[in-house]
Amino acid sequence: MSHPDVAPAAPVPGTGVRHILFPYADEDRFVHGALSFVDSALGAGEAVVVAVSGPRERLLREALTGAGTRDGVSFLDSGELGSNPGRLIPVWQAWIGKVAQEGRPVRAISENRWAGRTGAETAELRYHEWLLNKAFEQSPVWWLLCPFDTGADQEGTLRSLERCHPLVLGDEGPVPGADYAEGPYAFEVLGDPCDPDEELAFSAGALASVRERVTACAARHGLAGDRLRSLLLAATEVAANSIKYAGGGSLRTWAEGSRVVCEFRDGGYIADPMAGRIRPTIDQVGGRGLWLVQQMCDLVQIRTDPRTGTVVRLSMDVDAG
């Protein structure tokens, strides 16, 4: 296996992320591919950051120590990235921005946790992987290697990830992915609600009613305290957007497993796929609501279409926190 940056097939335009899917079948292959990637980066004087799960991190730390290159690599606590995929892009943006200020190109290895996630979370994580390509279109060039354990593949995750990565790491290095789909993204259809409460139609002046409905559902399922307040804040933001941009909307609430879910529907359209995924500046006008929504909730699912309108689902885990 050769390293990505010496592979003749790798595209070299002046901006953007080199987003490489790295399917591996066993630990040896994982270590070999990751070490090769790190060695090449350090040899070129580039910064390296790694965000992988606990067992993989230990494996890689040992291998790097054995190779004498451990000191040149920063490890991100993948736990701090949170479970909501909607929070991941700003984490990378912050890190890339910080290193870019030091004038060093960046290479990153990031392995998402796929096991133990709900179907809804997995779908959002796949979308996040696709959206990364758009999010960094104008950024300085950096490399992101995404290892994926093919032994743990479920429900066609690998196939769908191939549609999200422009490059795939093979035996001869990264090659353009044959299945990469530049867009538009084909979203999974949202699952059916589980015994939802009666729909609440709302318009201007009804934010308190929206919060009452969310509070009632949360109380029945044991969501309280700061996590309830966070969900209420998010619900207030989404309802306010429905009122502002669509004159109003509707709300349904229900519980699904250990999660309280709030679904908002309206006739508006969110044109910017990055809405809510970029940290706002203190002086910008507007654009803060969806950011808070993504940061406050355990999962946010947005489906928007200029013809049919927008659906926003907010999920909050009763047991977390």
Place this chain on the structure above:
Amino acid sequence: MRTAHGVATLDPVDVGNHVCWMVGPGEDTAGPARAFVADGELFGDMVLVLGDTGGTHRGPVSWESFFTEVSRGTERADREGFRALRVLADLSRLPAADTRPEILARHELRLDALAADSGAILVCVYARAALTPQAIDQAAGVHPHHLGRGAVGPGFRLFSSSRDRWSVSGVVDTEGAETFRTALGELLTLTPVLHLECGDLEFMDSAGLTVLATAARGLPGRRIELHRANETLRRGWTLLGFEHPEIPVELKS
């Protein structure tokens, strides 16, 4: 510590309460007013009625005259051994210029501080039909108490909690943000350091937090200290990047 709440009737109104009574068309005011006055005699309060009495309107003609009457009344009630001054004030005939949101906020907040300090009971009666929607929200937002069932005005209440301290309770959301901005702006003209008790504040949404940050930056030499802010408020503030040297707001424990 004063807390904000609504009351279904004037019966439970107590010392230091400052009630907004937003009267709708055709609503009976005479009966509750008589009971309120009768309660004053029962509890040993000095009663001051500023409004329609026997067909003759003698409500306050200006905010200054209202404040002066209440201020003098509290001193006299104290001097003469009454439990408190009990005021029923019909403000429905204030000139339109005096019911602009910023004017309402300025004078009601001043009256609220007087009620908190002196223990006076103030019931401010407004005619809903005579006010703009913005003025209705402003009046309700700066009274700790309101008469009526269900939600009245914005989701928050801003009021005096003790000498030199103010409380904000409830929720500051997009629909109440402008009302909050106006009230906050008036308070910031009064003091270089505004202490805001947030123990009963559920949260502020992005519009509310932005108003707080903007108001603090807007007047040179002013600072806001938030006390007892909950985790959701702290997270929101931090997530929006408002923990910034240019924004003179400090979240105390």
